[in-house]
Amino acid sequence: MKIVYSVGGEYSDCIVKYFDLNDFEKSLDDDTVIFWGWSSLDNLSEKEKYKNYKNKYFINTAQPCEIINGYSDIEKQEYFDKVYTICPYTPNVVNTENKRFDPICFPYNSKYFEKYNNITPKDKIYDVIYYGQIHNEIYTNLINSISKFNYRLCAPSIDTYVRHNKHKNITDLGISSLEKWDLLSKCKISVGFNLIFINDNHIRNLKNLSNINLFENIELVYTKKIMPQMKTRMVEAALTKTLMLIYKDEWNVIENWFEPNVDFLYWETFEELEKMMSDILNNYNNYWHIVENAHEKVKTFSLNKLFKKIQTNYTV
Numbered sequence: 001m002k003i004v005y006s007v008g009g010e011y012s013d014c015i016v017k018y019f020d021l022n023d024f025e026k027s028l029d030d031d032t033v034i035f036w037g038w039s040s041l042d043n044l045s046e047k048e049k050y051k052n053y054k055n056k057y058f059i060n061t062a063q064p065c066e067i068i069n070g071y072s073d074i075e076k077q078e079y080f081d082k083v084y085t086i087c088p089y090t091p092n093v094v095n096t097e098n099k100r101f102d103p104i105c106f107p108y109n110s111k112y113f114e115k116y117n118n119i120t121p122k123d124k125i126y127d128v129i130y131y132g133q134i135h136n137e138i139y140t141n142l143i144n145s146i147s148k149f150n151y152r153l154c155a156p157s158i159d160t161y162v163r164h165n166k167h168k169n170i171t172d173l174g175i176s177s178l179e180k181w182d183l184l185s186k187c188k189i190s191v192g193f194n195l196i197f198i199n200d201n202h203i204r205n206l207k208n209l210s211n212i213n214l215f216e217n218i219e220l221v222y223t224k225k226i227m228p229q230m231k232t233r234m235v236e237a238a239l240t241k242t243l244m245l246i247y248k249d250e251w252n253v254i255e256n257w258f259e260p261n262v263d264f265l266y267w268e269t270f271e272e273l274e275k276m277m278s279d280i281l282n283n284y285n286n287y288w289h290i291v292e293n294a295h296e297k298v299k300t301f302s303l304n305k306l307f308k309k310i311q312t313n314y315t316v
Contacts, residue, residue: 001028004046006039013177015232016061020109027307041076056080063087064227068202086230088256092214105257105301106235116185119241121288126152127281129187134160136197143169145270181240190237193247196229220250228253238298243291263294
């Protein structure tokens, strides 16, 4: 198997940077190539080099982000025989002539997470964690809620926090993914949303797409200016044995891979979230079975498992 990796298009330090697909070079036939990294879509010389390979694959960890910017990035993926995507909704729109787009849970390289297998409640020293940027006012409300506890707030950069006057709440700025995962493993709870927030220009682009009405709850996309997106935070929390508290939205994309009240818990208002966190922190051992369930479930979504899936789906 050949690997094509091009740097660019993702955050400078995120779980995608730690796929290390070269670890799996011997997993598939020599007549197979996998493109990895968003910028690889524009690597025309490599596309020309491998155009006659029997099996050409791409791992898409951005959907549905590219469809809000128009159809050009979808067209670039027509080169591939199969695109493994973290979005279960976009394929309904773009799989018009074939089944090129195949939904998967956000994958990961298990070698970075094996050390967390034996984490116990005694290893937890912080109450709750959130990490990421502030993309909407709803995040400031989230920060207000978690700040009432022994929290950690990790920001890749300070800009959006300054704009929302929340920079003083940051506890960890610009830490690496490896440091972040270690910190996660020390936290009892991870909170998050599985949404992206869009603008009027994005909506115009969406409305210009053929079959966009096949995107689930598309009218809500237009009226609320939100779309579902499975975040890495869910997978990272499960891998580091941190209890997932997930905002319940109109799609609940996480349910494609994890089960509510078995692998994670929902919340719908910030008042409810704060009450839930208080109860969980006072009775953490009573919730540990949910943490363990998620940890076992997430093991089925590793890159090793993905390559076994690919082996059974070769182009004939």
